[in-house]
Amino acid sequence: MTPHRAIAAVFAAHGAVAGSLSTRIPWIQDHLHLSPATLGLAMLCPSIGAFLGMPVASRLAFRYGSRTATRALIALWCGGLALPALAPVPAALFVAFLLFGCAAGMSDVVMNAHAVELERHLDRPIMSGLHGMWSVGSLGAAGLGALAAQAGVDARLHLAAMSLALLALGAAAGRGLLPNHVTAAQRPAGAAPPRRFALPARGILLIGLVGFCATFAEGASANWSAVYLTRVTEAGPGLAAAAYTVLMLCMAGTRLLGDRIIRLLGPVTCVRAGGLVAVAGGVVVVTARTPLLAIAGFALLGLGVAVIMPLALAAAGNAGPTAGEGVAGVATITYLSGLTAPAVTGWLAGAFGYPAAFAFITAVVLLLPFLAPVLRPAAPRPLDPAGPAEEDALIPAAPCRSSARPTSGG
Incomplete structure (x- = not known):
């Protein structure tokens, strides 16, 4: 799998997680007997989790490389798909949505960062198509979720099955991502680790x-x-x-x-x-x-x-x-x-x-x-002079x- 196809599959998997869960929110509401107000508060938790996780994600990508961070965090995002449906009480749902949102925001940052680095390497735009693949994954998974809901399939079973399938897709795609040494060579000379919760x-x-x-x-x-x-x-x-x-x-x-x-x-x-x-x-x-x-x-x-x-x-x-x-x-x-x-x-x-x-x-x-x-x-910045190790130069530099x-x- 080429790096471009690999990151496209990661975007599709990320969208499929979002599309799958969106169709089963009514089941979760009925299962936990939530009022509209309580469900509305619960639905704020993913955004809060995302805000907390995003700055951490950029530091992980800097320290371990965007390839490694993307592989780990897309697995966390796909694996967390079933958490909200498994919540036994409303309080647990709040925690599940908070963790789910944190995984969403972190994986979103690192996969987009990897896509930017791949764009540099390929020397052509790919971001729009990748976000199109996210939409395709979301729409396709939402369609499957609608069929499952119509058939009366328990959301815990449906989301657990989707989680396993998307984990497999994410793991397969992760092996084809651009190697860390290629993306690390694109850093500006002397780049420092991202700051925590600083204004852009x-x-x-x-x-x-x-x-x-x-x-x-x-x-x-x-x-x-x-x-x-x-x-x-x-x-x-x-x-x-x-x-x-x-x-x-x-x-x-x-x-x-x-x-x-x-x-x-x-x-x-x-x-x-x-x-x-x-x-x-x-x-x-x-x-x-x-x-x-x-x-x-x-x-x-x-x-x-x-x-x-x-x-x-x-x-x-x-x-x-x-x-x-x-x-x-x-x-x-x-x-x-x-x-x-x-x-x-x-x-x-x-x-x-x-x-x-x-x-x-x-x-x-x-x-x-x-x-x-x-x-x-902006004006071009000097890049890290340390290029890829000779024995690891699997992809020619662009x-x-x-x-x-x-x-x-x-």
Whole structure:
């Protein structure tokens, strides 16, 4: 298995874990007799765990290498899939979700950091396609989970089986990842271990703001699209659910094709164009009063923001002191965006109506064309002169530059 295919399989496995669990939340709620308020509090725990784990992950990747850290943490993430369903009482569910979120955030950071390092080695963009594979894994696993739920399969059995299958996939993929000595040679000379819980540098914060805007629109649309169609366009349950499906399919398809578009246009132009497409989608959603027109608007939103988050992570990995530290900084900001977007949208919808809420989201994505230039590269830094050991040079060295590190398009 080539390193590119290996990391793609890791991304698909990571997405499959998220997709599998999302379909069994209703079973967990019924099994533990949770009120909506209690379940809502429990669902905050994964985000808290992710915030705590991300800075640790970048240090692990620095100390042990992104290959070793990715192999270990993707195994932890896949192995923890069954934990929430096994919780016997609500208090145990809180702990399980906290650990689950910690594993999610840590594995997310190290696999994206490894992907940035592989981009440098291959000298071509791959991040968009990898995030497309994450979406494919999530959608496929969610489909299997829906079938299992429909058939009445116990969630503990379903998630345990998925956990074992994904552990095997992650272990097989891990053997094909780029060796640690290749990625270590890409570090800037004299790079220090990542700091604990320090604010990212200004450049990383600006890149994180790009990711924040894209993730805010994605999270708000994913959580509220079906409700919007029901309340504003009076769509039936089937059409309302179709809005989410179309949104996710548009994002997955665009990400799978995104690397070719990025090579053609450059990342800055891609962010500008994507922001304008997302704005057009937001305008369609706000003005739509029929289900099909609203679905078309959500499709445009998905198309517009699809490649922006992968580009932000790639830019941060190249701009940070180390790939892991840069990715961790942006990932923390975007997790915050994903956490706040549904709540802010709901508050605005309750106070001013659903069209007004999505008018605000449209204003958020309108910032993207103006923020796009922050993805331009910083000046090249000297790399670690210690290259791969002669006996370990299994992969020929490539120039440590990448078309994912913004070089055109602006």
